[in-house]
Amino acid sequence: xxxxxxxxxxxxxxxxxxxxxxxxxxxxxxxxxxxxxxxxxxxxxxxxxxxxxxxxxxxxxxxxxxxxxxxxxxxxxxxxxxxxxxxxxxxxxxxxxxxxxxxxxxxxxxxxxxxxxxxxxxxxxxxxxxxxxxxxxxxxxxxxxxxxxxxxxxxxxxxxxxxxxxxxxxxxxxxxxxxxxxxxxxxxxxxxxxxxxxxxxxxxxxxxxxxxxxxxxxxxxxxxxxxxxxxxxxxxxxxxxxxxxxxxxxxxxxxxxxxxxxxxxxxxxxxxxxxxxxxxxxxxxxxxxxxxxxxxxxxxxxxxxxxxxxxxxx
Amino acid sequence: xxxxxxxxxxxxxxxxxxxxxxxxxxxxxxxxxxxxxxxxxxxxxxxxxxxxxxxxxxxxxxxxxxxxxxxxxxxxxxxxxxxxxxxxxxxxxxxxxxxxxxxxxxxxxxxxxxxxxxxxxxxxxxxxxxxxxxxxxxxxxxxxxxxxxxxxxxxxxxxxxxxxxxxxxxxxxxxxxxxxxxxxxxxxxxxxxxxxxxxxxxxxxxxxxxxxxxxxxxxxxxxxxxxxxxxxxxxxxxxxxxxxxxxxxxxxxxxxxxxxxxxxxxxxxxxxxxxxxxxxxxxxxxxxxxxxxxxxxxxxxxxxxxxxxxxxxxxxxxxxxxxxxxxxxxxxxxxxxxxxxxxxxxxxxxxxxxxxxxxxxxxxxxxxxxxxxxxxxxxxxxxxxxxxxxxxxxxxxxxxxxxxxxxxxxxxxxxxxxxxxxxxxxxxxxxxxxxxxxxxxxxxxxxxxxxxxxxxxxxxxxxxxxxxxxxxxxxxxxxxxxxxxxxxxxxxxxxxxxxxxxxxxxxxxxxxxxxxxxxxxxxxxxxxxxxxxxxxxxxxxxxxxxxxxxxxxxxxxxx
Numbered sequence: 045x046x047x048x049x050x051x052x053x054x055x056x057x058x059x060x061x062x063x064x065x066x067x068x069x070x071x072x073x074x075x076x077x078x079x080x081x082x083x084x085x086x087x088x089x090x091x092x093x094x095x096x097x098x099x100x101x102x103x104x105x106x107x108x109x110x111x112x113x114x115x116x117x118x119x120x121x122x123x124x125x126x127x128x129x130x131x132x133x134x135x136x137x138x139x140x141x142x143x144x145x146x147x148x149x150x151x152x153x154x155x156x157x158x159x160x161x162x163x164x165x166x167x168x169x170x171x172x173x174x175x176x177x178x179x180x181x182x183x184x185x186x187x188x189x190x191x192x193x194x195x196x197x198x199x200x201x202x203x204x205x206x207x208x209x210x211x212x213x214x215x216x217x218x219x220x221x222x223x224x225x226x227x228x229x230x231x232x233x234x235x236x237x238x239x240x241x242x243x244x245x246x247x248x249x250x251x252x253x254x255x256x257x258x259x260x261x262x263x264x265x266x267x268x269x270x271x272x273x274x275x276x277x278x279x280x281x282x283x284x285x286x287x288x289x290x291x292x293x294x295x296x297x298x299x300x301x302x303x304x305x306x307x308x309x310x311x312x313x314x315x316x317x318x319x320x321x322x323x324x325x326x327x328x329x330x331x332x333x334x335x336x337x338x339x340x341x342x343x344x345x346x347x348x349x350x351x352x353x354x355x356x357x358x
Numbered sequence: 359x360x361x362x363x364x365x366x367x368x369x370x371x372x373x374x375x376x377x378x379x380x381x382x383x384x385x386x387x388x389x390x391x392x393x394x395x396x397x398x399x400x401x402x403x404x405x406x407x408x409x410x411x412x413x414x415x416x417x418x419x420x421x422x423x424x425x426x427x428x429x430x431x432x433x434x435x436x437x438x439x440x441x442x443x444x445x446x447x448x449x450x451x452x453x454x455x456x457x458x459x460x461x462x463x464x465x466x467x468x469x470x471x472x473x474x475x476x477x478x479x480x481x482x483x484x485x486x487x488x489x490x491x492x493x494x495x496x497x498x499x500x501x502x503x504x505x506x507x508x509x510x511x512x513x514x515x516x517x518x519x520x521x522x523x524x525x526x527x528x529x530x531x532x533x534x535x536x537x538x539x540x541x542x543x544x545x546x547x548x549x550x551x552x553x554x555x556x557x558x559x560x561x562x563x564x565x566x567x568x569x570x571x572x573x574x575x576x577x578x579x580x581x582x583x584x585x586x587x588x589x590x591x592x593x594x595x596x597x598x599x600x601x602x603x604x605x606x607x608x609x610x611x612x613x614x615x616x617x618x619x620x621x622x623x624x625x626x627x628x629x630x631x632x633x634x635x636x637x638x639x640x641x642x643x644x645x646x647x648x649x650x651x652x653x654x655x656x657x658x659x660x661x662x663x664x665x666x667x668x669x670x671x672x673x674x675x676x677x678x679x680x681x682x683x684x685x686x687x688x689x690x691x692x693x694x695x696x697x698x699x700x701x702x703x704x705x706x707x708x709x710x711x712x713x714x715x716x717x718x719x720x721x722x723x724x725x726x727x728x729x730x731x732x733x734x735x736x737x738x739x740x741x742x743x744x745x746x747x748x749x750x751x752x753x754x755x756x757x758x759x760x761x762x763x764x765x766x767x768x769x770x771x772x773x774x775x776x777x778x779x780x781x782x783x784x785x786x787x788x789x790x791x792x793x794x795x796x797x798x799x800x801x802x803x804x805x806x807x808x809x810x811x812x813x814x815x816x817x818x819x820x821x822x823x824x825x826x827x828x829x830x831x832x833x834x835x836x837x838x839x840x841x842x843x844x845x846x847x848x849x850x851x852x853x854x855x856x857x858x859x860x861x862x863x864x865x866x867x868x869x870x871x872x873x874x875x876x877x878x879x880x881x882x883x884x885x886x887x888x889x890x891x892x893x894x895x896x897x898x899x900x901x902x903x904x905x906x907x908x909x910x911x912x913x914x915x916x917x
Contacts, residue, residue, distance in 0.1 A: 112793075113795070113796065113797045113833075113881075114793065114794065114795045114796055115797065116795040116796035117796070118798065118826060119826045119827070119831075119911070119913075120826065121823035121826040122824070122911055122915075124468070124824050124889050124909060125889070126461075126887070126888045126889040126909070127460070127461055127468065127471075127888075130470075131471050135471040136471055138471075139448075139466045139467040139471040139472050140468070141467075142466070142467060143465075143466060143467025143468065143818075144821070145819055146819075146901070147817070147819060147893075147900060147901060147903050147904075147905045148810070148811075148812065148817030148818045148902055148903025149817070149818075149903075150541075150902075152542055152545040152546065154545075182751075182810050182817075212750040212808070213750070214750055215738070215750050215751075215752060215753040215805045215807065216579065216753075216807060243579060243807055245576070245577045245578070245579060246573070246579075247576055247579060273556070273558060274557060274558045274559055275559050276553050276554070276555065276557060317547065317550055
C-alpha cells in the first residue's frame with residue numbers, strides 16, 4: 045500500500061508542475077512586483093552613475109523616456125502564403141510543409157545501455173543488463189526497456205522486455221503504458237504496464253510502474269538513481285530499486301508486500317560521454333514473505349556482489 | 359555525400375589551400391578584393407575545410423569558407439545568381455539584415471520555394487541601405503557547415519565613419535561533427551557538450567557555487583554552467599575561416615584608423631570581443647551607424663554585426679573573441695608587418711549563471727537575501743505568463759524578468775568598459791517616431807532537458823497561426839526570456855528601435871540578444887508587406903522550434 049503512496053507522491057510531483065489556478069494578486073505577490081500587467085512599461089532612461097560617467101558613457105544629452113504605447117487590438121492572423129502569388133501555390137506548398145515540420149517536428153532515437161556488467165559474488169558469478177531505447181518525437185515516443193540476469197554457466201535467471209508508449213506530460217516527466225514480456229526458466233508471464241519516468245528535483249532520475257500479469261497479479265517497481273560528478277569524467281552513481289506485490293505470486297516465489305530491494309553504487313569513467321566503463325557494488329535482498337519463501341526453498345535471500353561493466357549509448 | 363575533385367585538390371595541403379581563400383581572408387590580409395558588379399555569381403558546393411591543420415567536410419560558396427565578400431553599392435540594383443551545386447539537397451541564401459522585397463529574402467517555405475540541386479535562382483532587389491551585413495543558408499543546418507559569408511554595402515554619399523583601412527572579421531564556429539549529429543546529441547543529452555559542469559572536486563576545492571546554492575539550483579533542476587549548448591568541445595572558433603593557430607592577420611600602418619567590420623556568423627556561439635591594448639570605437643551596430651562610443655570589450659550575439667574603429671600604434675595586437683562560456687576562443691592578429699604575433703591571453707574563468715539569469719532580476723537590488731524566500735518562488739508559475747501555452751517545452755517562467763539592456767552579457771559583469779545596448783544611440787534620427795498603437799509580448803521558452811525551444815511554449819511545427827501585423831502600423835514588442843540562455847532574436851526584412859530611452863535616436867537593429875531571465879522592448883514599424891521569418895538565431899534553437907512567421911498585410915486586406 046505504501047508503494048502506492050509513493051507512486052501517488054510521484055504523481056503529485058507532476059501535479060506541482062501544472063499551473064496553479066490563476067491566483068488573485070495577493071498583497072504579498074504585489075509587494076514582490078508580480079502583479080504588473082503583462083503590458084510592458086518603457087524602461088526608465090539609464091541613470092548616469094559616477095561609474096558610468098567615468099567610462100565616458102554619459103556625454104550624450106539625456107533623452108526623455110519613450111512615451112507609452114497604445115492598446116489597439118491586433119489584426120486577425122492571415123494565412124501564411126504571400127509567396128504563393130509569385131511562385132505558385134504548388135511550388136510553395138511542399139517547401140512550406142517542410143519548413144514547419146523541420147523546425148521542431150524532428151524525431152530522434154537513442155539506445156542507452158545503462159548497465160552491462162559482470163557480478164562477482166556469493167553463489168557464483170553472473171551477468172546482468174539494463175537498457176532502454178527511445179524512438180520518436182518530443183511528446184510521443186516508443187520506449188523499449190530490457191533488463192535481465194543470468195549465470196555465466198549459461199542459465200538465464202530472468203529477463204524482461206517492455207514495449208511502451210511514452211508520452212510527455214510536463215517538462216520533466218513521461219507517462220508510459222504498454223506491455224512487458226518476461227523470459228526465464230520459470231513461468232514467463234505477459235504484463236500490462238502503466239508507469240512514469242523522468243527527472244525529479246535535485247536531478248534524481250526516477251521511474252516507476254505498475255504491472256498487471258496475464259494471471260491477474262499486480263506488482264510494482266520504483267527505481268531512482270543520481271549522477272554525482274566527481275570530476276568532469278568520473279561519476280559515481282548510487283541507485284536503488286524496490287519491488288512490491290499486491291498479492292502472492294506463488295509460482296514466481298513472490299509474496300505479497302515489499303518483495304525485493306536493491307542498492308548499487310557504480311563509479312564510472314566517461315572515456316567519451318557515450319562510453320564509460322565502471323566498477324561498483326550491488327546488493328539485492330528479498331524482503332518479507334518473499335524472503336521467507338526463498339529461505340524455505342533453500343535460496344539465498346541476500347546477494348551482495350562486486351560489479352564491473354560498461355555503460356554505453358548511441 | 360559526393361566530394362568534388364576541387365574539394366580534394368583544396369585539401370591537398372596548406373600551400374594548396376591558400377589560393378582557395380578570398381584574398382581578404384588569406385592569413386595575411388591584402389585588402390578587400392570582392393565579388394562586385396551588376397551580375398554577381400555565387401555557387402554553393404561541398405568542399406573540405408582545413409582548420410589548424412585538421413580537415414573536415416564543409417559547404418563553401420565559390421570555393422571558400424566563408425563565402426566571398428559580396429560588395430554592393432547603395433542606390434543600385436543588385437542581381438545575384440545563386441547556383442546550388444549540392445548534389446542532393448535544396449539550398450538557399452538569406453541576405454541577413456537587408457531591406458528587400460519578401461520574395462527575395464531567401465527563406466524556403468516563406469519567401470520562396472528554395473533552390474533545388476543543380477538549379478540557379480536569381481535574387482534581384484534595389485539596394486536601399488548601407489553598412490555591414492552577411493548572408494547564409496536558411497536550408498536545414500547548412501549554415502553550420504560553412505554556408506555563410508560577409509556582405510558590405512557602401513553608402514551612396516559620404517561615409518560618416520572616417521577610416522583609412524578596413525578589415526572584415528567574420529567570426530564563426532566550425533565542427534568536424536555533422537550538424538545533424540550535433541543536434542541529435544543535444545536531443546539525447548542537453549548537456550552533452552558541456553565539460554565545465556560543477557563537480558564534487560570543485561566543491562571540495564571551494565570553487566563555483568557553495569553547497570547551499572548547489573542544492574537550491576538542483577532543487578529547480580537548473581544548471582548554472584549551462585551557458586552554451588555547443589561548446590569548444592565540438593567547435594573550433596574561426597576568424598575568416600581560420601583557426602586560432604592559423605592566426606588570420608590584418609595589416610595596417612601605425613597610426614591609421616582601421617575599421618573592423620565584425621560579423622558573428624556562428625551557428626551557436628556568443629562571442630566576447632576585445633583587442634589587447636586597444637580601445638575600440640563602436641561606430642555601427644547591425645549595419646546602421648551609431649554615435650561613436652569607446653569600449654574595451656563587447657559581446658556580439660549570433661547574427662549581430664558591429665563595426666569598430668581602432669588606431670593601433672607600431673606593434674602587433676591580438677584580437678580575442680572568447681566564446682561566452684569560455685570553452686574556447688577565436689584569435690586573430692592586427693600587425694604592421696606580416697609574421698608578427700602578440701601574446702594571447704589564456705581563457706578567463708567560465709561564468710556561472712546567476713539568480714538574474716533565472717529571471718529573478720527584480721530581487722537582485724538589495725532584496726537578494728531574503729534568499730530562502732527567493733528560492734520558494736515557483737520557477738514555473740504559468741499564471742505569470744497567461745499567453746504562454748502550458749507544454750513540455752516550458753521548463754520555467756521567469757518570476758521577475760527585468761530589462762537587461764544595460765547589462766554587458768554573461769560573464770562580463772565587472773569587466774571594464776564593456777558595451778551594453780544602452781550605450782547605443784542611432785547616428786541618424788529614426789525614420790518613424792510615432793508612438794506605437796499597440797503592444798505585443800512574446801515569451802522565449804525552452805526546455806534544456808528535452809532540448810525543446812519555442813515562442814510562447816509552441817514550437818514552429820505546432821504553430822497554428824502566424825504573428826500578424828498590419829502594414830504601416832507601429833507596434834511595441836517585448837521579448838521576455840523565460841529561459842536561462844541568451845537568445846539572439848532576428849526579424850527578417852525590418853529594423854526595429856530598441857526602447858532604451860534614446861528617444862528619436864533609438865538604436866535600430868535586425869537582431870537583438872535577449873539575456874537570460876531578462877526582457878527587451880523594441881518598437882517596430884511593419885512597413886514591409888509579405889511573410890517574414892522570425893526566429894532565434896541560435897541554429898539548433900531554431901531547428902528545435904524557436905521560430906515563427908510574421909505576416910505584414912495592408913490594412914483591410916482579407917485574411
